[in-house]
Amino acid sequence: MGKMSRYIALLRAINAGPKHAVKMEVLRKVFRSLHFSEVDTYIGSGNIVFKTSPKNAKTLEKRIEKGLRRALGQEVATFVRKDEELAEIANSRQFRLAESDGRTSTLSF
Numbered sequence: 702m703g704k705m706s707r708y709i710a711l712l713r714a715i716n717a718g719p720k721h722a723v724k725m726e727v728l729r730k731v732f733r734s735l736h737f738s739e740v741d742t743y744i745g746s747g748n749i750v751f752k753t754s755p756k757n758a759k760t761l762e763k764r765i766e767k768g769l770r771r772a773l774g775q776e777v778a779t780f781v782r783k784d785e786e787l788a789e790i791a792n793s794r795q796f797r798l799a800e801s802d803g804r805t806s807t808l809s810f
Contacts, residue, residue, distance in 0.1 A: 705752040713778035715747025
């Protein structure tokens with residue numbers, strides 16, 4: 702198997718109310734069925750970490766959205782980035798300055 706990259710998928714509106722409640726084990730199974738490896742979820746947030754061979758983020762998003770639509774019967778908007786891309790955003794100067802001043806910053810996608 703070739704080089705694997707770690708990605709983070711942020712799923713919109715998963716567990717944001719009773720109509721969108723999904724167990725994390727179900728999400729992990731869906732991601733494994735899409736042939737991703739080392740799949741893990743973060744609490745009940747709908748944030749998923751996984752590995753796959755390097756791919757375009759938009760391609761992964763479409764693949765995941767199709768798999769979730771098939772498994773859950775609902776549309777789930779998906780945002781995918783490599784872990785180092787999200788780390789770069791979180792470690793940006795603006796966030797470091799806010800933290801040093803005692804301010805709270807929020808990052809939304």
